[in-house]
Amino acid sequence: MSVPSKLKSCMRRSLHHKNIMEEAVNLQSIEAFLSNFEGGDVHLSTDYWDEGIAMLCLNYPEKRNAMSGKMMVDLGKCVSKLEKWETGKAVIILGAGENFCSGGDLDFAKATGTAKEGFYMSYYMQDTLKRFRKLPMVSVSLVHGPAVGGGSELAVFADYILVTDNAKLGFVHGKMGIITAWGGGTSDQQYGFRNGRSPTSAALSVKEKIVDGLEQGYHMGITLCDLSKVFDCVSHEILLEKLNYYVVRGVTLSLIESYLSDRFRTVYYNDELSDFKGVRFGVPQGSVLGPLLLVQILGERKATEMLLSSKMYNAQECLEIGIAYKILSTANRIQEALNFVRKLTVSHSSIVRSFKKVLDVATKEDFETSLSFECEEFSPKWGSDLNKDALQRKIHHVKEEKS
Ligand SMILES: CCCC(=O)SCCNC(=O)CCNC(=O)[C@H](O)C(C)(C)COP(=O)(O)OP(=O)(O)OC[C@H]1O[C@@H](n2cnc3c(N)ncnc32)[C@H](O)[C@@H]1OP(=O)(O)O
Numbered sequence: 001m002s003v004p005s006k007l008k009s010c011m012r013r014s015l016h017h018k019n020i021m022e023e024a025v026n027l028q029s030i031e032a033f034l035s036n037f038e039g040g041d042v043h044l045s046t047d048y049w050d051e052g053i054a055m056l057c058l059n060y061p062e063k064r065n066a067m068s069g070k071m072m073v074d075l076g077k078c079v080s081k082l083e084k085w086e087t088g089k090a091v092i093i094l095g096a097g098e099n100f101c102s103g104g105d106l107d108f109a110k111a112t113g114t115a116k117e118g119f120y121m122s123y124y125m126q127d128t129l130k131r132f133r134k135l136p137m138v139s140v141s142l143v144h145g146p147a148v149g150g151g152s153e154l155a156v157f158a159d160y161i162l163v164t165d166n167a168k169l170g171f172v173h174g175k176m177g178i179i180t181a182w183g184g185g186t187s188d189q190q191y192g193f194r195n196g197r198s199p200t201s202a203a204l205s206v207k208e209k210i211v212d213g214l215e216q217g218y219h220m221g222i223t224l225c226d227l228s229k230v231f232d233c234v235s236h237e238i239l240l241e242k243l244n245y246y247v248v249r250g251v252t253l254s255l256i257e258s259y260l261s262d263r264f265r266t267v268y269y270n271d272e273l274s275d276f277k278g279v280r281f282g283v284p285q286g287s288v289l290g291p292l293l294l295v296q297i298l299g300e301r302k303a304t305e306m307l308l309s310s311k312m313y314n315a316q317e318c319l320e321i322g323i324a325y326k327i328l329s330t331a332n333r334i335q336e337a338l339n340f341v342r343k344l345t346v347s348h349s350s351i352v353r354s355f356k357k358v359l360d361v362a363t364k365e366d367f368e369t370s371l372s373f374e375c376e377e378f379s380p381k382w383g384s385d386l387n388k389d390a391l392q393r394k395i396h397h398v399k400e401e402k403s
Pocket of ligand 1: 063067104105106150172
């Protein structure tokens with residue numbers, strides 16, 4: 001099918017428009033910006049690689065492992081490397097020297113005080129940590145000494161937080177006049193109320209797919225669905241009513257209400273700023289999901305307490321509130337963390353990774369989708385060499401456990 005040339009040039013113009021709009025969220029340009037703020041590094045230690053265990057080390061001990069811009073970029077690159085490691089079973093994130101992480105580098109914060117720069121950092125860290133969370137391997141944060149602000153956010157992204165007896169963990173953001181910023185959760189498909197991801201850019205991205213398809217000689221069609229019941233289309237009023245119905249009440253509901261109210265949207269294009277229009281639909285994505293991640297782990301009341309008190313919790317308190325899974329000895333922490341991880345990675349890497357994927361789908365998708373995903377992951381394992389080998393060994397699970 002040939003595309004009329006007038007239509008093609010109109011689409012090209014629109015695509016150019018789209019590129020300008022998306023410049024703000026180009027990860028490479030954010031990396032270039034962050035890399036200007038040097039200090040420390042984040043690296044992957046391969047000491048236990050043969051066992052399928054990676055160590056992700058935050059290394060800026062003279063600043064108590066505060067995250068400089070460069071370290072944020074290093075972290076992003078390490079996560080990319082882990083994404084490509086096909087036999088990895090587990091990753092332990094830990095800090096060098098006296099503690100886990102003292103949050104964002106305060107010198108970086110002082111040097112970059114604009115909302116746009118804050119947006120860059122938040123967007124980049126959310127992207128990295130979202131990818132970290134999706135890794136099909138067991139993840140563990142090994143928190144020794146203080147984990148402050150962003151340091152606690154980093155810790156929360158792992159499946160398990162192991163704290164040592166000298167650990168102190170606190171979301172001190174409130175005291176610093178900010179809120180959480182690294183708690184990802186935004187989806188690449190999310191448009192609306194995101195810098196550079198307006199509803200217009202959503203429409204343009206559909207157009208781009210159509211043009212690409214036509215250019216490759218495909219017949220293209222679109223199915224338009226009425227998605228009026230989708231979260232982002234629901235009016236704030238209905239959303240708040242629903243949250244109340246599902247027992248999200250009190251301080252948490254007030255926080256979400258204040259977060260949603262008095263929101264305005266404007267469009268900046270060709271050096272011109274449009275009028276401000278009130279926003280009554282759609283949920284601002286990003287930082288608000290940081291607290292929501294904590295709510296998933298702790299439940300509403302404990303998460304509220306932890307975020308709003310700015311308190312530093314000691315190891316015992318971390319265990320009591322439910323953020324930490326286990327207390328380790330500070331002196332022997334690495335060995336103890338490795339032993340913990342080894343117990344969870346006794347199976348072949350393909351099994352560990354499949355379990356992780358199934359669990360990931362189960363926490364996000366509905367029951368039916370989760371069941372069919374499990375079925376898909378399971379089927380090729382039935383009768384595989386691994387399975388046959390296990391069947392031949394006639395394993396006695398109780399006796400083997402005792403020996
Ligand atoms: C979106 C992210 C938002 C956030 O992360 S908000 C939270 C930002 N983080 C902070 O405010 C942490 C402030 N630091 C502290 O509370 C304490 O330094 C901390 C971490 C409990 C460690 O205490 P101590 O072990 O007694 O060590 P100390 O205070 O003597 O610090 C040693 C050197 O490290 C420096 N440092 C610690 N945390 C830093 C940071 N985040 N950014 C930049 N520098 C930081 C500190 O200034 C000190 O440097 P120096 O030796 O005086 O030159």
